[in-house]
Amino acid sequence: MLGGGSAAGYERALEPRPFDFPSDHGPHPGFRNEWWYLTGNLEGRNGEAFGFQLTFFRIALAPPGAMPAGRSSKWATDQLYMAHFALSDVSGGTFHAFERFRRPALGLAGAHARPFAVWLDDWRLEGPKDGEEPWPLRLQAAEDGAGLDLSLTDVGGRVLQGDRGHSPKGPGIGNASFYYSYPRLEARGTVAAAGREVEVEGTAWLDREWSTSALGDGVVGWDWFSLQLDDGRSLMLYRLRRRDGSQDPWSDGTLVDADGSAHRIEMKKVRLQELDHWRADDGVRYPSRWRLSLPNEALELTVLPRLADQELRLTVRYWEGAVTVSGTSRGNPVAGAGYVELTGYSGRESPAETGG
Numbered sequence: 059m060l061g062g063g064s065a066a067g068y069e070r071a072l073e074p075r076p077f078d079f080p081s082d083h084g085p086h087p088g089f090r091n092e093w094w095y096l097t098g099n100l101e102g103r104n105g106e107a108f109g110f111q112l113t114f115f116r117i118a119l120a121p122p123g124a125m126p127a128g129r130s131s132k133w134a135t136d137q138l139y140m141a142h143f144a145l146s147d148v149s150g151g152t153f154h155a156f157e158r159f160r161r162p163a164l165g166l167a168g169a170h171a172r173p174f175a176v177w178l179d180d181w182r183l184e185g186p187k188d189g190e191e192p193w194p195l196r197l198q199a200a201e202d203g204a205g206l207d208l209s210l211t212d213v214g215g216r217v218l219q220g221d222r223g224h225s226p227k228g229p230g231i232g233n234a235s236f237y238y239s240y241p242r243l244e245a246r247g248t249v250a251a252a253g254r255e256v257e258v259e260g261t262a263w264l265d266r267e268w269s270t271s272a273l274g275d276g277v278v279g280w281d282w283f284s285l286q287l288d289d290g291r292s293l294m295l296y297r298l299r300r301r302d303g304s305q306d307p308w309s310d311g312t313l314v315d316a317d318g319s320a321h322r323i324e325m326k327k328v329r330l331q332e333l334d335h336w337r338a339d340d341g342v343r344y345p346s347r348w349r350l351s352l353p354n355e356a357l358e359l360t361v362l363p364r365l366a367d368q369e370l371r372l373t374v375r376y377w378e379g380a381v382t383v384s385g386t387s388r389g390n391p392v393a394g395a396g397y398v399e400l401t402g403y404s405g406r407e408s409p410a411e412t413g414g
Contacts, residue, residue: 065090067121068270070232074222077238079190083266084171085116086236087137090270092116094169094176094183096197096210097284097397098245098262099364099380106256108249109146109364109380109397110206112199114139114176114183116169139167141178142372145204146380147251148364153379154251156201157372195264197247205250210262214242214292215318220310225267227298228274228308235269241284241292241314261286263397274308276300279402281330281345283361285383287394290316295323297330299402305330313355327353336366342404344369344377350385359385361398375404 069088086092093115100108120136139162144155160167160178169176174192175184181199185192195210217239219225225237243262248255263284282296295311311323334347346366350359361381368379376399383394 065232065270065272067124068118070270071224071234071236071268072232074224075236077218077223077236080171080174080188080192082171082236082238083174083192085169085176086268087116087118088122089268090118092268093265095265095267096183096262097378097380098208098243098260099395099397100208100245100249100258100260102249102256102258105149106249106258107148107364108251108256108258108260109148109368110249110262111142111144111378111397112181112183112197112206113142114169114178114181115141135161135163137162139169139178140373141167141181142370143181143199143201143204143206144368144370144378145206145249145251146365146368147204148380150252151365152252153365153368154202154204155370155372156204157370195243200250203250203253206247208245208247208258208262210243210245210264212240212242213244214240214314216240217292217294217312217314217318217320219294219312220322225310226308227269227271228277228306230272230274233271233274235267235271237265237267239266239284239294240264241294242286261395263292274298274306276302277306279400280309282399283350283396284398285359285361285381285394285396287383287387287392289387289392293396295325295328297325313352323352324354329353333360336363338367338369338404342369342375344400344403348398356388357385357392358387359383359392361396363398376401377403 068090095113117138162168167178197208219237226234245262246259285293292314298306298309309325314320329351331349332345336346348361364380369377378399
């Protein structure tokens, strides 16, 4: 999720660097874009099924020190926060998506590392401890009858994506992000949907990324997969999609074993085949079922949306939804769940191309 515009005056992700926790859980205002991204699949005691997304974006409006000095207004800021909250009520067959914007003035939005918190109004993600890891996290979001109140605990460890957490997105100098994930979180709490409150548990995924970067020339969007398999492994991969439909060479992925060890995927050998499509009411067409093959791992997966319509039509327009996984690993059956994000299909900008 990378934006356009001038990079002058901002910090750049030029090369791998040591991460510093808990500081890196907090904001990096010297970079233009940043997000705290959570998705998950949840189940109720009576078989109710839900998916959720809650993402907080920090977007710099100007490089550090570029705004005029001496501004007295409490509303003055060089940052903007945006948040997206979506709930897939799989059992009810409905999808709900919401968006908010706030300045980090008067405490309406913001983020800090000690203790960890990121928030926009009453949408919040926060941890009670002042330590290197912020667990358990409390996630809260509610709007128009849809709501989440979850406790999240890490059960899989932290993964540095790309090259030791440095994730190139193109050939240009600094065209990269710093990127780490917690691909297996245990989630417990409640979901509000359709006038009812349901106790749930399930598995979630947390991504952290910040950059001053842009999509490479000819890249129009991406197909991003975060999959949690029932054999304990987790898979992240993104296919940067070029205008002619081909895969950009800066696409990347990581396979995390059940013991937490991770290795990068050789993307040239990955095969991602679109098996079906879904059309929005105005004709915009998205892939809607995939066959994903990783020959080096003898892994053959079919990925299927839990609901066909999980499109967010907000200031930006993209498809982000809960999926199920089935297939084989070295000839043995494997299943799982996860999330898929599809951008650049509507002709409108992608989530973090909004200002940065």
